[in-house]
Amino acid sequence: MNNINFKKLQNGDIPILAQAITLIESTLYSDRIKANDLIKECTKFEKLSYRICVSGAPGAGKSTFINCLLNELIKEDLKIAVLAIDPSSNESKGSILGDKARMNISSSHENIFVRPSPSKGELGGVSKRTRETIILCETAGFDIVIVETTGVGQTEYIAKEMTDFFILLTIPNSGDYLQAIKKGILEITDLIVINKTENITENEIQKEKNYYHQNQKSKKYNFEKVQTCSSKNGLGINKIYNILYQNFITQKNNGDLIKNRLNQIKYWVKKSINEKIIDKFYNQKKVSTEIDEIIKKIKNKTGSVEELTKKIVDKYLK
Ligand SMILES: Nc1nc2c(ncn2[C@@H]2O[C@H](COP(=O)(O)OP(=O)(O)OP(=O)(O)O)[C@@H](O)[C@H]2O)c(=O)[nH]1
Numbered sequence: 001m002n003n004i005n006f007k008k009l010q011n012g013d014i015p016i017l018a019q020a021i022t023l024i025e026s027t028l029y030s031d032r033i034k035a036n037d038l039i040k041e042c043t044k045f046e047k048l049s050y051r052i053c054v055s056g057a058p059g060a061g062k063s064t065f066i067n068c069l070l071n072e073l074i075k076e077d078l079k080i081a082v083l084a085i086d087p088s089s090n091e092s093k094g095s096i097l098g099d100k101a102r103m104n105i106s107s108s109h110e111n112i113f114v115r116p117s118p119s120k121g122e123l124g125g126v127s128k129r130t131r132e133t134i135i136l137c138e139t140a141g142f143d144i145v146i147v148e149t150t151g152v153g154q155t156e157y158i159a160k161e162m163t164d165f166f167i168l169l170t171i172p173n174s175g176d177y178l179q180a181i182k183k184g185i186l187e188i189t190d191l192i193v194i195n196k197t198e199n200i201t202e203n204e205i206q207k208e209k210n211y212y213h214q215n216q217k218s219k220k221y222n223f224e225k226v227q228t229c230s231s232k233n234g235l236g237i238n239k240i241y242n243i244l245y246q247n248f249i250t251q252k253n254n255g256d257l258i259k260n261r262l263n264q265i266k267y268w269v270k271k272s273i274n275e276k277i278i279d280k281f282y283n284q285k286k287v288s289t290e291i292d293e294i295i296k297k298i299k300n301k302t303g304s305v306e307e308l309t310k311k312i313v314d315k316y317l318k
């Protein structure tokens with residue numbers, strides 16, 4: 001049992017949605033049980049939204065870009081939720097506080113819900129909560145869920161596993177940065193958007209596009225994979241919106257949307273089993289004493305990490 005008024009949640013009641021997300025985000029054990037119960041209830045009435053991830057280096061202009069997209073989307077009378085995964089927001093101001101301020105035009109619109117994801121604890125927890133928050137937004141009737149994630153750590157790979165369309169937002173001349181830091185990122189990307197191009201010449205834009213075309217694998221799309229825009233003056237946004245719209249229709253009609261979601265379920269099932277095995281292992285009383293003994297042995301040079309850890313795992317996970 002949980003205390004959330006499910007009917008109201010389904011009717012898109014925003015205070016109830018906010019209350020439900022707070023429950024999901026709680027780290028209290030008793031709340032977790034209620035949250036699991038709530039998510040179970042939601043999955044019975046699953047509604048398919050279009051989930052879009054916008055990823056990119058800090059400061060690339062993700063929030064500003066999303067704001068431009070929102071201005072296009074609200075014209076269509078769609079309900080849109082914007083969520084953020086930001087594992088670094090504890091240390092820096094992060095995108096969260098800024099987002100609220102930057103999205104001031106759109107977030108005041110009745111069809112738009114902006115929710116920063118507070119960063120408590122480790123990344124795994126944050127991502128799990130974001131996935132469940134998406135489910136809550138879908139239950140509340142949102143048509144589109146946009147997830148903003150900073151290109152820090154592994155967040156974009158996890159975000160990929162909970163969304164339908166992955167946008168990598170970059171700025172001109174960041175090819176070397178991407179090459180050095182994120183070799184695999186282009187492979188999981190559906191659309192590369194080069195932002196902040198308002199003062200860039202046609203020639204330079206072409207050079208940028210060539211760079212990405214050379215570095216991408218050959219997955220087939222019926223749109224040009226590299227697009228440019230300026231989120232400052234809105235140039236190029238409408239074209240990107242049209243690509244998103246067309247792609248949603250295509251993915252929905254040819255079954256890719258559902259296929260992709262099913263593949264993602266496989267990922268979350270395995271991830272959840274892994275977490276449970278680890279919890280179960282460490283929750284055994286004797287394990288922590290034995291780990292201390294292992295450390296002692298390694299210090300005394302009477303055993304190796306590999307040998308001793310294999311022994312303890314074999315002993316407790318038969
Ligand atoms: N010149 C120019 N500036 C832009 C453009 N888009 C965003 N900016 C500016 O870039 C800065 C960062 O924009 P944000 O939207 O906060 O970037 P972000 O990627 O969301 O940043 P984090 O959430 O902190 O990672 C702000 O000062 C924006 O006004 C653009 O197209 N052109």
Ligand SMILES: [Mg+2]
Pocket residue numbers: 062063064095096098099148
């Ligand atoms: Mg931001």
